[in-house]
Each structure stands twice: as structure tokens, then as C-alpha cells.
Amino acid sequence: MYVSRFSISIEKKLLDKLDNITLDHQFPNRSRTIRYLINKETIKKDREVNKVVAGAIILIYNHHQRELQTQSTHLQHDYHDLILSVQHVHLDHENCLETLAVKGKANDLEMLARQLISLKGIQYGTLVIAGSD
Numbered sequence: 001m002y003v004s005r006f007s008i009s010i011e012k013k014l015l016d017k018l019d020n021i022t023l024d025h026q027f028p029n030r031s032r033t034i035r036y037l038i039n040k041e042t043i044k045k046d047r048e049v050n051k052v053v054a055g056a057i058i059l060i061y062n063h064h065q066r067e068l069q070t071q072s073t074h075l076q077h078d079y080h081d082l083i084l085s086v087q088h089v090h091l092d093h094e095n096c097l098e099t100l101a102v103k104g105k106a107n108d109l110e111m112l113a114r115q116l117i118s119l120k121g122i123q124y125g126t127l128v129i130a131g132s133d
Helices: 012-024 030-048 068-078 106-117
Strands: 052-062 083-090 095-105 122-132
Touching (some): 012 030, 030 106, 052 068, 052 106, 068 106
Antiparallel strands (some): 052 095, 052 122, 083 095
């Protein structure tokens, strides 16, 4: 990979903010921080224009909730083309964590996530977009 070097002019207040981001995320240097911020903005734009993206749907639920697992499984089968894998973890006697690795058009992933998160018994759910093509 070819790396380009460049210099920028930036106000002291903005530079301080960049340095705070670097410290907060424990990045080794400003270059890594800038790469992170560019990627974050690019993923945001890809999501807005409905590009193919990859990510994860994270769900926490009480597995004793009646019909929840059946409904979730039916939804996952309806969207099988978006789901790469599913990991199911038992947090304790009642609660489970399920992580679905997903890839597809941003709008389709958001629709799947909304439908799963809205199921009765889901205590927490979120869609994390981690990258794009």
C-alpha cells in the first residue's frame, strides 16, 4: 500500500480536538485518528446512499420470552441473503446475546435490524455498520 504524506494548516482549537480524539481512542498518532475519521464519514455516506455495507446486529433478550426465538428465526430466514453468520451466547440463566454478522444494502440491513429489535422481549438491539465495499 502506498502512503501519501501531506501537511495541513489547522486552528489550535481544532488541533486540540483532534488530539483529544487521539487520546480518547488511544490511537498511536494523529495520522491514525484522521484515517479513522475519514472511514467513519465514508461509512456514514455509504449508509445514506444505500450502498452495500457490512456490520453486525446485536441483540440481548430473555430467552424465556414466549415465541421470541421462533419469530426471530423466521425473520432471519426471510433475510437469509443478508446474514453471514449468527453467534448465540448465554449471558446468564435468563439472558442471551445474539450477534448477526450481516452484509447487504444499507436500507435492507436497517429494515432487518428494526424488525428484529421490535420483537417483544428484545431488551436491547442495535445495528453497527463497520465497513463497505
